[in-house]
Amino acid sequence: MKQVKGVQYSIILLLLINFLTIIYNGALYIQITNYVISKGQMILLLGELNNISKSPDQIFWYSIIFFVGIIFISTYKMYSTEKKWPIFSKWNLFEIVLMIGVIWSQNLSYNGIILLVFADIFYSSREFQDSDSKRSWIIFIFLSFLMLLLTDYEILSLFIKVPSLSTYIQFYPSSIRGVVLFLENALTSLNVIIFIISLLSYILYVIKEHHNIEEELKMLSRVNTELNHYISLSEKIAEDRERKRIAREIHDTLGHALTGISAGIDAVSVLIDVHPIRAKEQLKNVSNAVREGIKDVRGSLHRLRPGALQNNGLKDALILMISEYESLSKLSVDLKYEWGNIDLDVIQEDTIFRIIQESMTNSVRHGHASKMSIRFMSEDNNIIVLHDNGIGFDDLQIGYGLKQMRERVSILGGSIHFENREGFYTKIVFPKIGGEVYDKGNDCR
Incomplete structure (x- = not known):
């Protein structure tokens, strides 16, 4: 100012x-x-x-x-x-x-x-x-x-x-001429002096402003680096906590059920020759324990699912997640879902949902994108194409997030491909499975 x-x-x-x-x-x-x-x-x-x-x-x-x-x-x-x-x-x-x-x-x-x-x-x-x-x-x-x-x-x-x-x-006259020339030269010189002083002052100001901007950019770069370290550390802590939580779930549900089943089978192996009727009763108990164990495992898997998928199908869950993400960030997402009524199991839905979620996070955090398109296509294979308008990459470094995406896709027998195409471009291909088209009259999930 x-x-x-x-x-x-x-x-x-x-x-x-x-x-x-x-x-x-x-x-x-x-x-x-x-x-x-x-x-x-x-x-x-x-x-x-x-x-x-x-x-x-x-x-x-x-x-x-x-x-x-x-x-x-x-x-x-x-x-x-x-x-x-x-x-x-x-x-x-x-x-x-x-x-x-x-x-x-x-x-x-x-x-x-x-x-x-x-x-x-x-x-x-x-x-x-x-x-x-x-x-x-x-x-x-x-x-x-x-x-x-x-x-x-x-x-x-x-x-x-x-x-x-x-x-x-x-x-x-020479006496007056000297005064006239002095005043004329004084005004001309004063004009030049003020011009030079103002110009130098302005140039120094611009140099100082550029220096201040460079310092602020360096500070922002340091803060951004520290923030990325903090995010990585938070992800690692969250990952460890999730592992411990899953381990507790397995110990409390599947571990308990398997222990009971093992003990029941041991009892059957003893009773089958001595007391066949008691052995049959014990087998019924083992069968009940297996059913209860399956229920517990399903309950644990249900609790581990993303909240948006607990009461919605994949398309509705994606729409809900995108809406929440757009309200929290400057990212505008265009979703085109052309898969129709495809019957996906829980693991497939969870995997695809997590991949889309990770891609959106990367577009904002690393690509600084403002727009993103997500298209689900069904041709010879099931295809997902994601493309943002972010900064893209020169030399792609596969970090934890992209590695997890590859692992999730490989679990479903698919492939994933990354490109720098005026932004970050991702293409995911899943093979079609016979009978995967959803029949509303035969929902066996």
């Missing part, structure tokens, strides 16, 4: 100095002309001048009119809601035309206004903030200094005859 105010103050100061210089030079034309007339030296003045295209009054008022236009444009850009303008916007081009009008009105006696217009356009143009627009501002800088060179009176007077202000000043 301080730098923005500093730029505004420097432009205002340059406007003030250039306005004073233009008024000063215009007043000199009028004052010296009146002085020469009063001394009866007008014929001498006309003899010294190469050409007289404008009267002193025209020089004075034309210069002021053109410069007021520059003040209006500069003020409008300074306080406009649009803080940055295209370098070749209509306002900048009009400002350049008015600048040429001022230089022409002053009979080429003053071209320091080029520095003012250059600074005004430089500070207000968006191209100078964008490294991709180097060509535009290099061309502009080159043209600005070329104009500064070509509007020098000593050079241009070789080709165009214009009345020189210095010729007018020569008719003043």
Whole structure:
């Protein structure tokens, strides 16, 4: 904010100095002309001048009119809601035309206004903030200094005859002439000094801002690295906890059932020759224990399923998961489910659901994607295609998540393929199993 105010103050100061210089030079034309007339030296003045295209009054008022236009444009850009303008916007081009009008009105006696217009356009143009627009501002800088060179009176007077202000000043007495030249040079030098100081200050500010941005990016990179480490650690902890939970489930259900079954079979092997009737009763007990064990295992598997799949089919569960994910992130997902009524068992549904879930997580976390398409197709094989608009990859590193996806797909006898295709592209192929089309009248699950 301080730098923005500093730029505004420097432009205002340059406007003030250039306005004073233009008024000063215009007043000199009028004052010296009146002085020469009063001394009866007008014929001498006309003899010294190469050409007289404008009267002193025209020089004075034309210069002021053109410069007021520059003040209006500069003020409008300074306080406009649009803080940055295209370098070749209509306002900048009009400002350049008015600048040429001022230089022409002053009979080429003053071209320091080029520095003012250059600074005004430089500070207000968006191209100078964008490294991709180097060509535009290099061309502009080159043209600005070329104009500064070509509007020098000593050079241009070789080709165009214009009345020189210095010729007018020569008719003043030497005592007055010294003061007049001192004030003229002081205003010109002050204009150059303020321009250089403001330009250097702005360049240092831009360098500092770029340095601050680089430091912030480095800090964000460090934070992102630490966050990824934390996520990996959290995943490892969650994985260990899940393993322990599954082990407890197996111990409490399947382990208990198998122990009872083993003991029952041992009892049957003893009773079968001695007491066949008791052996049959024991076999019934073993059968009941097996059934109870199966129920417990099914209950454990049900508790391990994703929440969205517990009361929904695969398609509805995916829609629910996508809706929840879109509400929590900036990822927009387009789901096209063309599998129809395919009869999938619990393991197949769980596996496919987890693969889609992992792919969406990777698209956000690693690919920084904003859009993702998921398509389920049924051709010679069952196919799933996932494609996001993220950053993709140059050299794919197979981490824990992708490794788990491959393992899950291989369990179902399928294959998975990853590509860098303007984002991350995944194609999964599952072989069709005979009779997998779902028949609503024969649901045996």
